[in-house]
Amino acid sequence: MGDAVVADVRKSFGGAFGEYAVVRAAHLVKKPACVSFGQAATVPISGLAAMMGGLLCEIKPGDRVLVNGASGGVGSFGVKLAKALGAHVTAMCSAEKADVVKSWGADEVVDYKTTSAEELQGNGYDAVFDAACFESPSRFEGVLKDNGRYVLVGGSFYRMLRLKAFGRWYGRGAQQFKTLTQEVEVTANIERVLEMIARGQIEPAIQRAVSLAEVPSAIQSLERRTVVGKIVVNNQM
Ligand SMILES: NC(=O)c1ccc[n+]([C@@H]2O[C@H](COP(=O)([O-])OP(=O)(O)OC[C@H]3O[C@@H](n4cnc5c(N)ncnc54)[C@H](OP(=O)(O)O)[C@@H]3O)[C@@H](O)[C@H]2O)c1
Incomplete structure (x- = not known):
């Protein structure tokens, strides 16, 4: 109870920009304490895809x-x-x-x-x-x-x-x-990226953090291709 966790919600029931998500326990990865929630949020889709691609690049x-x-x-x-x-x-x-x-x-x-x-x-x-x-x-x-x-x-x-x-x-x-194929170890690769961030080997490229209310304008920025790296959503803002 109360653990800070990270998951690729696409593997469970999906979801986007919600304050709560329902996720199968087997898909959860513990967030290292030294990795911020913002950094962790960049991992399950972009970081994961990059890790899978990087592994195939050998x-x-x-x-x-x-x-x-x-x-x-x-x-x-x-x-x-x-x-x-x-x-x-x-x-x-x-x-x-x-x-x-x-x-x-x-x-x-x-x-x-x-x-x-x-x-x-x-x-x-x-x-x-x-x-x-x-x-x-x-x-x-x-x-x-x-x-x-x-x-x-x-x-x-x-x-x-x-x-x-x-x-x-x-x-x-x-x-x-x-x-990329679907037959990959999603949680193991999320863990790999989180570990690299925790060790200071990778710093996620976060252009800015936005509040939930700012999500529509953030999506417009993505559509206009003015984003460099990632935007993260922080519901505490
Ligand atoms: N397989 C997976 O699990 C997985 C996971 C996440 C994402 N993806 C896919 O990966 C792709 C990239 O996602 P993203 O989140 O990185 O998108 P993004 O943040 O919008 O970045 C798109 C990148 O593509 C470049 N680009 C766009 N149109 C281009 C064109 N016509 N020719 C050459 N470069 C072009 C952009 O360059 P400039 O902006 O500098 O022009 C930018 O570097 C998407 O197709 C997404 O669906 C796959």
């Missing part, structure tokens, strides 16, 4: 990792996770958000509106973490090393379904083209 120290959609909720975790694992990170996002993304530790930032994936060819990336897949993943074939991993974490649902069905036919050599 990032090792010294790897060169390209993060597409780097300025978003998932991409911000992707950049920070790859840096925490010792990778050299190239972030792709809009130019207006480049300074903030660089402040998260990205080694270089590329504007996807002026530089196409094809123009990065020959850079020899070990992994592409794609949180904004709206075109064919095969455009990253030329930027990946022969044994590189491309992981579709977010973007078009159609692209995700296509990759799930036909992923084995993408790429050349020993390249792998993968996407």
Whole structure:
């Protein structure tokens, strides 16, 4: 009773912006005391997706990792996770958000509106973490090393379904083209992200906290794409 907990409510009965949620006990993870509620709130969707994507990217120290959609909720975790694992990170996002993304530790930032994936060819990336897949993943074939991993974490649902069905036919050599599956250890991965935050290895990129009453304007900001990183809702405000 009274424990501070974190959960992906999508795994139970769903829910959004409520003060109370009904969650199966097996899906609860204890919130480390040193992790704030705001930080913890960023974990069950964006942090979790980034951790699942990062694991599929098989990032090792010294790897060169390209993060597409780097300025978003998932991409911000992707950049920070790859840096925490010792990778050299190239972030792709809009130019207006480049300074903030660089402040998260990205080694270089590329504007996807002026530089196409094809123009990065020959850079020899070990992994592409794609949180904004709206075109064919095969455009990253030329930027990946022969044994590189491309992981579709977010973007078009159609692209995700296509990759799930036909992923084995993408790429050349020993390249792998993968996407997230439902068969993952959700609570274990939430715990992994919370532990990294507790150890100071990852700091969630929270642009601002808003009250429940401010949720509609926060959603408008997301729709206008003026958010960099995450917005969290705090019902104590
Ligand atoms: N599989 C899962 O469990 C899971 C979990 C969470 C999210 N997702 C998915 O992951 C994706 C990202 O979520 P998010 O919360 O990070 O969204 P977000 O915060 O809105 O960020 C979107 C990112 O995508 C970039 N972007 C948008 N349109 C683009 C385009 N046409 N070309 C290139 N980049 C573009 C944005 O760049 P700029 O703003 O800099 O232009 C931004 O970096 C969504 O599709 C979401 O549904 C999946």
